[in-house]
Amino acid sequence: MRLLIAILCGVLFGAGMIISDMVNPARVLAFLDVTGDWDPSLAFVMGGALIPSGLAYLIHRRMHAPVLADEFRVPASRLIDRPLIGGAILFGLGWGLVGLCPGPALAALTTASWQAAIFVVAMLAGMTLFRFTAGRSA
């Protein structure tokens, strides 16, 4: 049951990536290209996503524990520190160069795009690099 719900969450997410066309890097870059031929799609995706997720986060405050686990594991830190800033800037740089972020990159694998496959392998290498450098103490 627990695994089934996790898979269902993934299915909803993956379908959302395709239906919203966020799987297409050209669409994402057109959103980021604010001085060019701007495409507002990503704003609709974010706006649409914030409605149910915002509601869920409001509901969770009135719950003692999630339905299928012992406790909520939501990050509590409010500290805007150097890793957060450095990481967000490096991520933004990579995102702006290609137009893919982790969710859409995985969804793009299902189209058998060789570019998405190269990108995902490089992304995993980047995560591994972090694991054995800056993230080794975590």
Place this chain on the structure above:
Amino acid sequence: MEPISYIWPLTGGLLVGASAGLFLLMHGRVAGISGLMASGLRLGGSGPRGLSLGFLGGLLGGALLAGLVIRTPEVFVTSSLPLLIVGGLLVGFGTRWGSGCTSGHGVCGIARLSPRSLAATGLFMATAALTVFVTRHLTGMI
């Protein structure tokens, strides 16, 4: 690239938000893809590994299914091979260092008005937009 009706991104966004909301209320976890990849593949993330892998497997299945029955996806990549590799490395390293990506910070973090996520989302959006401006309009690199 053809413009699309706002109905598509809005519907897709609602599905992503439903996924994040359900994952929170059922499993108590943030539906952030970079974090789920890290915990699923033992690259330093936290949380039950099986659930992370289940989510990621579902993501692939849902994308495949939606691509077959709802909308044929088009993945149009403009970047050259070296840029794909550099971009992937930066996204992988940066999302782990900064504790999240567009889903973890952008959707789940903003939904609960986390100051960290608001700052991170503002920063990665601004950096990405600046990167596109430099590569497209200043240097014509892409």
